[in-house]
Each structure stands twice: as C-alpha cells, then as structure tokens.
Amino acid sequence: MERREVAAVLAYLGRLDPRTIRTDTGEARDQIAQWHELLSDVPLATSHGWDVRQAVRAHVLASPYPILPVDIARAWRAWRRDRLNRHTDPTPASDPDNPAAWRAELLGTRHAVATGAAAPSTHREITSGPSAGLEARLAAIGSCIPPAVRAELAPYRPARAAREAAIAAGGPDVLSVACPCDWCRAPAGEPCRSRRLDLTGGARGNARRTTPHPTRADLAAATRQEAAA
Template identity: 45%
Template sequence: MTPDQIPQLIAQIALADARVRREDPTEQRAQVLMWAGILADVPLDYAVRAVQKHYAKSTWPILPADIATQWAAAVRDRMSRDVDPAPPVDPDDEAAYRAHLTAHRRAVATGQEPPVEHHALTAGPAAAEAERRRAAIGKYIPIAVDDALSAHRPQRAARLAVLREGRPDALAVPCPVETCRAAVGAACTRPGKGQTRHRLAGPHPSRTDYAAERAA
C-alpha cells in the first residue's frame, strides 16, 4: 500500500474499532508513515479482508504487524504450491527467460495470478497440452550449460559434437555388433575377462554405419 491508501484502511478499521485512529494531526501523519512502511507490500483489498478476519475473532486493536504477518503467510503458501513452470520463450534467450520467470513469480506472490500447481500440469484439460510440450522439449539443457559441463561428461560432449557437425548419431540406434548389442543411448563395449565388459572410446564403426542408414 502507498501512504495515500493508509487513511482509507484506517477509516475501515475505525468502523469496527475507533481506538486505532489517531486524532492529533501530528500523530496521524506519523501513523500513516509507520503503517505505510510496514504494509508497503500488502495490497489494500487484502488488508481490508485481514482486518475483517481479525475483528471476526478478536476484540483487541489490530496492529499493522498482524496484517503483514497474514500477508507473508499467504505469499509463502502460494509460492510453495507454485511449480514455477518453464516460461514460453526460447530458453537460450536468457534475458527474456529470466524476465518472464520473474514476472510470473511476482504475479503469484501478489495474488494477481493463481499458483500453477502440479496437478494442473498432469491432470484435467491441460494435461494433453502439457504432455505434448514435454515430449517436444524432451530433456532440454541450454547449450551454454552443456558446454560448461562438457569436461565432466565427455561421452555426452562427444555425442553433441557429432550432432553439431551434422554426422549421424550412433548412440541413437542400438549396436548391431553381436558381442556388444549396446542399447540406444548406451556406449559400445567389448567383452573382458569373465562377466566384465570394457567401454569403448567410441561406437563400433558398424553402429555408425547403421545410424547413417537409419538417418537416410
């Protein structure tokens, strides 16, 4: 609330409790500034409802802290139920992504938008659309993040390098080599002693050829 809105709130409170309103002009100005500072983040309509809720149960004069505490609890509840959905923008556009995410969080915190809860994404009319988007996006990781993690995930880095160069992705198909038979996404291996297997530095050539055939 702004300082201009505080007198409206105090007038509403005075209808139920005249003890809250100050009569001295100097005290009135000080009261407005004090309440405005404490309730700066609280919307006027919410504050009025908090006042009504307070006097429905109590005969004690309400304090601005009573309203601010209720508002903070309401914000925590909304934010805890919000799943923070991915913004409908290009994830590689970091500025737009952050701006949309910040705007969504602010809108939920201030009550301008309802929380996007988990069940809203996995049930009801939005379920089919959510599943379609999830399938289209897949396990997306921004390019910059992938590059930063490349030293720690050499196999994925090598696979991404192949894709960026336009070469066939051997790991997108199972390995046809009889002694390997690696599944899709798994690295090729060769038999070791006993039941052990050794991972190869790259895919079997026949697996690369098979991937090229499938891509064609």
C-alpha cells in the same frame, strides 16, 4: 499502499474497532506515517484474492487485541508464501537455448503470482511428450518394466508372474475372463480367491490364489478358440 490508502484502511478499521481511532490531528498523522512505513510494500487489494480489509476483519473477529500494522504485514507475507507454495512453474514460452530470456520469464511469472497479479499454476504440464529414444526403447522392451526388474519382482507378486509366464508360453490369458466358480466369482482382471466357509455357511477366508481355478482356465481357452475361429 500509498498514504491515502493507508488512511482509508484506518478509517475502515475505526468503524470495526473504535479503540484504534485517533481524534487528535497530530496523533492521526503519526499513526498514518507509522502504518505507511510498515505497509508501503503491501497492496491494498489484488485481482486474485488479497484484500487488506479482509485481513483487518479477520483479525478483529479472531483477536481481542487491537490490530497493529505488523499483523497486516505478516498476513500479507503468509498469503504470498501460500501462493508460491501452490505455484508449480509452468514451462516458459521462451527459447530454452536463451537462458537469460528463460530465467527472466520464469522470475516474472513468480513475481506476478507473489504480488497477486496472476493466479498460481497448480498443475504441472508435459507439453513436449516422450522423446523418440524413449519410444524406441519401449517398443524394443515391450513394457515399461525391464525383464530383469520383472524377474526380481516375481516373488512379490506370484499371481501376476504366473499369468505372464503362461502367456509367454503361448497359453491363454486366464484372467481375461471372469471365474465361473460359484465360490469365487472373481471378475476379469482379478485373480481367483480361495474362500473358506464356516459351519453356518459364512466366509472365514478370502485369500488370493497364485494359480487360477481350472474351470477358469478352461473358459479362457474356449474363449480364445472361439475368437480365433
């Protein structure tokens, strides 16, 4: 802030907290000089959220003590730190083979965010897409999970392992249809459940089954035959 801006802030503060008013000309001049020395790198306001008047008003409402210039300087640093923490460094438009231009644009964007001249970019974006080599590897594997890793995960997800084994053996995808059992009614895509009832008819258990109900397997096979016909 410039000296005239510091004087305007002190005038605004005097209306909110009369304890900060200096009636003597020399004291007022010294007060402006002190505040300008500590707040020369703090802007009066930015186009993206910072305003010294808001910081002054918040301090007056929250603290019984007169505000000091260091309070505003700390509020400004906390505001800058928060914005930089929310900034995710979007990919520069410069040629990545030109490190100097790439770094200059990256630092320029961060400086604009830190000074309030630009809003932080809060979403990471993938602009280049997957590489050709990755697409070829996925096409060869058929899944983003390699077979060796899928085999290691099989003991921890038996229902999915049984489903994949049945499909690999040429059988129908049993979980592609809803279970018709009255005591299960598992929707499509969800494994069957073993429900236990108490003497009053209420459910005591609802555990997932590793294998689907036979009626569901029959329904999946019939649905597959109808689709093939």
